[in-house]
């Protein structure tokens with residue numbers, strides 16, 4: 001199983017606060033079946049350029065890797081990525097390739113929590129045209145309410161981007177039907193816990209896996225994982 005969205009790296013963003021916390025998050029994830037975690041610390045262009053971000057990320061990863069090497073328990077593999085927050089001009093940002101997930105041609109793209117305008121949607125398409133990078137849309141479930149009354153989600157999906165949903169999308173009894181239907185329709189390529197810590201935003205894909213299996217069939221989670229593997233080149 002793959003957790004495609006996590007703030008597992010210590011002391012780099014508002015996620016894990018220490019190597020100890022990261023190890024606990026990794027252990028929890030491993031115990032419910034995760035074997036690969038994509039580490040996706042927040043990238044905000046207003047805070048740093050891609051080089052500085054990658055340098056900070058390398059430092060955090062190195063510190064955690066040392067502790068993982070010493071651990072006497074099996075833990076998931078980590079693939080380095082970023083949760084890249086949309087900014088005006090992103091489709092012309094020459095360093096965007098530094099923010100790709102592992103050795104792939106994908107970025108995990110976070111959009112503003114507001115109604116998107118044409119400029120934003122056009123830029124998503126331009127990222128692909130300009131750099132050959134196909135975005136994986138981070139937690140699509142978290143934007144949907146803001147797009148009510150528009151055809152923005154349909155326009156987005158028509159661009160052949162990939163969809164990542166958060167485990168939380170499947171929690172509310174009223175409202176999860178839409179996401180279960182997306183799973184049934186084969187629209188979902190990745191699931192993420194978006195875990196930040198060990199309590200309020202802990203690794204929580206286990207319940208989501210059970211619910212999807214119950215509502216969408218035995219193969220449904222495997223089908224999503226196969227798509228995730230393909231995206232990651234695994």
Ligand SMILES: [Fe+2]
Nearest residue numbers: 005007083194
């Ligand atoms: Fe996130």
